[in-house]
Amino acid sequence: MMSVLDESTKTVLIVDDDSTNRMVLHALLAESGFNTIEVENGELAVAAVEENDIDIVLLDVMMPVMDGYDAAKIIKSRQTRFIPIIFLTAMTDDAALARCIEAGGDDFLTKPYKHIILSSKIDSMLRISSLYKNIEDKNKAIEESNFLMQQEMNVSKKLFDKIISNDMRGEKTGLNYSMSPMSMFNGDIILAEKNQTKGLNFLIGDFTGHGLSAAIGAIPVTDVFHSMTQKCFEFTDMLVEANEKLMDLLPTQMFMAAALVSIDRSNNIISVVNSGLPDIYLYRNNKIVRTFKSKNIPLGISRLTSAQFEVEMETLQYGDRLYAATDGVMEATNETGAMYGLERLLDVFEKNTQSAVLFDSILENVAEFCAGAKQTDDITLLEYCHLEKVEYKRDVEYLNEHREPSDWSMQFTLDIKSLRQFDVLPYIMQSVNQLQPLEYGRTSIHTVLTEMFANALDHGVLKLDSSMKATPQGYMDYYNEKQSRLESMQEGHIQVTLQHELHQHGGGRLSMYVTDSGEGYSHTPANQVTKNQYSGRGLKLISSLCTEMKVLGKGNSVVAYYDWEDEA
Amino acid sequence: MSVSINTTDDNRSATIRINGRFDFSLHNDFRKSYKNVNISGGEYVVDLGNTDYLDSSALGMLLLLKEHAESQSSSVRLINFSEDIKEILTIASFDKLFSFG
Numbered sequence: 001m002m003s004v005l006d007e008s009t010k011t012v013l014i015v016d017d018d019s020t021n022r023m024v025l026h027a028l029l030a031e032s033g034f035n036t037i038e039v040e041n042g043e044l045a046v047a048a049v050e051e052n053d054i055d056i057v058l059l060d061v062m063m064p065v066m067d068g069y070d071a072a073k074i075i076k077s078r079q080t081r082f083i084p085i086i087f088l089t090a091m092t093d094d095a096a097l098a099r100c101i102e103a104g105g106d107d108f109l110t111k112p113y114k115h116i117i118l119s120s121k122i123d124s125m126l127r128i129s130s131l132y133k134n135i136e137d138k139n140k141a142i143e144e145s146n147f148l149m150q151q152e153m154n155v156s157k158k159l160f161d162k163i164i165s166n167d168m169r170g171e172k173t174g175l176n177y178s179m180s181p182m183s184m185f186n187g188d189i190i191l192a193e194k195n196q197t198k199g200l201n202f203l204i205g206d207f208t209g210h211g212l213s214a215a216i217g218a219i220p221v222t223d224v225f226h227s228m229t230q231k232c233f234e235f236t237d238m239l240v241e242a243n244e245k246l247m248d249l250l251p252t253q254m255f256m257a258a259a260l261v262s263i264d265r266s267n268n269i270i271s272v273v274n275s276g277l278p279d280i281y282l283y284r285n286n287k288i289v290r291t292f293k294s295k296n297i298p299l300g301i302s303r304l305t306s307a308q309f310e311v312e313m314e315t316l317q318y319g320d321r322l323y324a325a326t327d328g329v330m331e332a333t334n335e336t337g338a339m340y341g342l343e344r345l346l347d348v349f350e351k352n353t354q355s356a357v358l359f360d361s362i363l364e365n366v367a368e369f370c371a372g373a374k375q376t377d378d379i380t381l382l383e384y385c386h387l388e389k390v391e392y393k394r395d396v397e398y399l400n401e402h403r404e405p406s407d408w409s410m411q412f413t414l415d416i417k418s419l420r421q422f423d424v425l426p427y428i429m430q431s432v433n434q435l436q437p438l439e440y441g442r443t444s445i446h447t448v449l450t451e452m453f454a455n456a457l458d459h460g461v462l463k464l465d466s467s468m469k470a471t472p473q474g475y476m477d478y479y480n481e482k483q484s485r486l487e488s489m490q491e492g493h494i495q496v497t498l499q500h501e502l503h504q505h506g507g508g509r510l511s512m513y514v515t516d517s518g519e520g521y522s523h524t525p526a527n528q529v530t531k532n533q534y535s536g537r538g539l540k541l542i543s544s545l546c547t548e549m550k551v552l553g554k555g556n557s558v559v560a561y562y563d564w565e566d567e568a
Numbered sequence: 569m570s571v572s573i574n575t576t577d578d579n580r581s582a583t584i585r586i587n588g589r590f591d592f593s594l595h596n597d598f599r600k601s602y603k604n605v606n607i608s609g610g611e612y613v614v615d616l617g618n619t620d621y622l623d624s625s626a627l628g629m630l631l632l633l634k635e636h637a638e639s640q641s642s643s644v645r646l647i648n649f650s651e652d653i654k655e656i657l658t659i660a661s662f663d664k665l666f667s668f669g
Contacts, residue, residue, distance in 0.1 A: 208624045252635050253628030257660065276660045297661040301631060327624065327659075 010055040010126060011035040015045040015071065016088070017063040025058060028115055029122075042066030046074045054083055056125055061089040061100065069103040076104035082132035084125035088113070168192035168200060172391040175200060177382040178363055188326050188380040189218045193229040194392050199263030201229050204277065204382050205299075206257045206326040217256060217300070220245040234429070234442055235262045236306040239273060239299065246300030255300040259292070259324055263386070267444055267545055268316045270386075273309050275299055278342075280324040281349070282314060283358070288349055290314050306426050313447060315544055320386040321355055323362075328379040332366050335373045340366055359383040409499035416492045419457060425450055432498060444545040445510065448560050451542050452514040453494065458482060460516030460556050461492035492517045507565040509547075513557065520555025571597040573605065580610040584633075587618045590626040598629050602636055609641045617648030622656055634665065643667065 012034045014025045022038045029036050039048050043066040045059065057075065061068040072085050087100040087108040100108045106128075107121055169175050169192075177190050192202040203225055207217050221242045228238040239260055246256060257276030264271070274280055276298030282290040295310040325345075332340040348365050352358045362381060410431065414424055429446055458464045462485045468478045497513040543549055547563045571594055575582040582605050586594065602612065612633060616622070630644070637644045645667045649657065657663065 206624075208628045253625070253632045255628065255631070257624070278659060294659040294661060297664055301665065331623070 009033065009035055011037060011053060012122070013045060013048055013052070013054045013057045014038045015040075015042065015057065015063070015068070016060040017041060018060075021060070021088075028118070032119060034122075042068060042071030042074075045071045046078075049075050049079065049083065055129065056122060057083060057085045058122075059085055059087050059105070061087060061091060061096070069099060072100075072104040081136065082129050084129050086121055086125060088118075168194070168202075168392065170393070172387070172389075173200065174385040174387045174390060175202065175382075176359055176385070177204075177380065178359075179380045180378065187215070188328070188378040189221065190380065190382060191222055191225045193226055195229060195262060195264075197264045197266040198390065199265035200384070201225075201235060201260070201262045202382070202384070203258055203260045204324050204326065204380065205259075206277065206328070206378070206380070208254050208256075217246055217250050217254070220249060221256065221258075221299075234306070234446060235260055235271065236273065236309045236311060239275070239309050240304060240306050243299045243304055247303060250300045255298040257294075257298040257327070259294075261322065261324070261384070262443065263316070263384070264443055265390070268386070269313055269444070269447075269545065270316050270320075270322065271311050271313045271443060271447075273311050275309070278325060278327055278330055280322065283321040283323060283349065283355060284317060284319070286353060286355060288346075289320075311447075313541060315541075316386045318386055318388045319355075321358070322382075322384040322386075323359075324382045326378060326380040329362075329366060329381055332370050332379060333373055334370050340369050344369065407501050409497065411495065411497045413493055413495045416461070416489055419461065419492070419494065420486055420489075425453055428496060428498075445512070445562055448542050448545050448562065449496070449512055449514075452512065452558055452560060453496070455558070456494045456514045456516035456518075456556075460518030460520075461494060462486060462489065463518060503563075507563065510562045510564070511559060512562070513552075513559045515553070515557040518556045520553065570594060571601045573601040575605060575607065579607055581613060582607055582610070583613040583615055585615045585618065588620060590616070590619045590622045590629075592623070592625040595625070595629065599632065602633060606640055607642055611642055612637045612644045614644065614646050615648050616646060616650075616653055619649070619653060622649075622653050624660075627656075627660055627662065630662070630666065645669075 012029050014022050014029075014036055016022050016025070016038075017040050019040075022040075026036045026038060037048055037052055037054070039045050041063045042059075045057065046066070048054065049057065057072075059068045059072060068087060068089075072087075075083065075085065084106045085104060087105045088111060089096070089100065089108060090111045091097065092110055097108055097110075106125060109118060109121060169177060173192075175192055179188055179190065187207045189205045189207075190202065191205075192200055195201045203221070205218070205221065207215075224238060224242045224245060228235075228241060242258075250256075255276075259272060259274045259277045259280055261273075261280075262271045263269075270282070272280060272292040273296060274292050274294040275296035276294050278294070280292040281288045282292070292312050295312070296308075297304070330340055330342055330345065334340075344365065345362065348362050349358070352361055359381070366379065412424070412428055418424060425446075428449065429442075432445075459466060462482060464478060464482055464485070468474045468481070493516070495513075495515045497511075497515075499511045499513075500508060501511075502508045542560055545562075546560045549558065549560045551558055570587040571584065573582055573584045582602065584598075584601055586598070590598075614630065614633070630646070634644050646657065646662075647669060649668075657666075657668075
């Protein structure tokens with residue numbers, strides 16, 4: 001009979017002022033394997049429940065000192081666990097029986113009762129009590145594990161914030177951002193670090209999903225970002241590394257849309273790689289002067305080499321402001337389910353007359369739009385203002401391996417097959433860097449070589465006409481044509497010569513010659529390049545990045561000089 | 569059901585249609601739709617003609633489908649998407665990963 005319940009012996013409290021009744025019940029219950037405790041009134045019953053581990057109470061109604069009703073009320077009110085009470089009474093009127101239940105009794109049995117009925121009722125009550133206990137235990141376990149989880153989350157959050165936090169915000173750095181996390185951990189990250197030119201490198205990232213799973217990917221990215229900035233790596237290498245880490249770590253469906261920005265303060269050049277973030281705007285004199293569209297696959301989706309990242313550059317003027325946001329801004333939703341959208345954002349840009357308050361205006365406008373609605377995504381907005389003077393609270397230690405400068409030169413000749421097969425520039429850059437760590441101008445030199453090389457290949461070897469690129473459609477056609485010519489071309493080559501000479505008074509000059517097998521082509525003078533032209537941007541960029549640039553021979557050879565000074 | 573799949577008789581192509589919002593709530597339905605489909609060397613077509621919104625978790629789901637397709641030497645093509653959806657796909661440079669149209 002007891003097997004449905006747990007194995008332990010149950011204790012029954014018998015409360016009756018009649019000693020015969022107590023004895024009968026004791027005998028009956030002992031036979032069924034119960035422990036019993038017997039008391040003679042309500043007051044003693046209340047005390048017995050407090051002092052002993054009672055599983056069930058059999059309670060008489062009419063007793064001296066304290067009757068059964070009062071005792072039941074007190075027992076039920078004081079106990080947090082479920083102790084079933086069965087009233088045993090000689091009364092038979094409905095009102096009295098109803099009162100037993102009202103007082104807190106769980107069941108009643110009228111005297112005289114059959115023993116088997118009493119046993120069955122006790123059994124049934126104990127079964128209910130065991131169910132209660134079960135639920136109670138489970139609730140307790142859930143509560144405990146919730147508490148532990150909350151504690152662990154708090155600890156992790158602190159650790160996480162420590163890893164991620166590197167606040168470079170401030171009036172003196174020009175960096176400002178706002179992040180509103182919709183869950184404890186953020187699916188968005190912003191990282192910033194001072195680079196060698198005393199400008200900033202910063203990354204704004206948005207992981208698919210939010211919360212812990214999204215936050216996990218942020219840790220290796222942060223690690224790569226800081227260590228590689230400190231080691232002065234080319235920033236596309238940083239993206240390659242971060243991409244690799246995320247490929248290894250994240251499941252297929254997860255990735256990080258991100259933009260990496262590098263501000264070169266020596267040359268006042270901004271470089272942007274947009275991998276899946278919404279348009280990034282460069283704002284000057286109350287107008288958007290350049291839009292950096294996403295041209296790359298988000299990180300963590302497919303393996304990419306450094307050359308596969310499309311870097312966009314633009315010259316900066318003091319006072320220029322850059323705005324980047326995660327899709328949470330555009331997709332912020334109001335109560336009716338409508339999205340904030342690009343038009344509203346551009347409208348804020350349009351109407352703004354004071355660039356100093358634009359950042360706040362955007363945030364206010366989004367908040368106003370969403371008023372009251374539940375936030376569904378992380379909203380992150382970043383502003384960078386290009387200041388004439390900057391100051392950083394924290395100094396970055398660059399772990400650059402310093403090698404004494406020397407005089408050297410090297411030459412590469414690439415035939416059509418090499419040109420067809422792979423992107424050779426990263427290899428050239430790597431060789432240069434192994435021979436002579438170009439501590440101050442790596443980004444500029446890379447850019448200059450990239451542009452010169454692209455010109456030599458496109459116009460010299462492949463004889464493409466850059467006027468084709470005047471329209472967006474032409475731009476596409478141009479690239480398709482480039483691909484097909486590259487495949488069908490039978491001959492042609494490009495020669496790259498790099499020569500480094502030390503200046504007598506410190507510093508040095510790197511001369512970069514790029515010569516192609518073509519018949520020469522006309523170089524648009526840099527000062528004739530207009531802003532709206534798709535082509536020609538490259539040459540303008542080259543001139544702005546180096547000391548001097550000259551076209552040699554019949555126009556199939558270009559030399560660019562890059563001078564560097566010893567840093568005082 | 570907001571996700572449906574039709575496989576052609578020759579088992580060379582399967583078209584998945586998504587109605588309404590393509591977001592995390594379709595995660596299970598979307599995966600289930602192609603889980604037992606095997607079209608070696610063929611093509612999965614995702615018809616977004618009746619899809620009115622697509623979020624980043626949907627992009628993730630498309631990557632899962634791509635993985636599934638590639639394990640069968642098949643490819644994935646996205647068709648009939650609206651301008652808004654095209655914008656989202658383009659920002660993520662999905663034109664480099666999937667064929668469009």
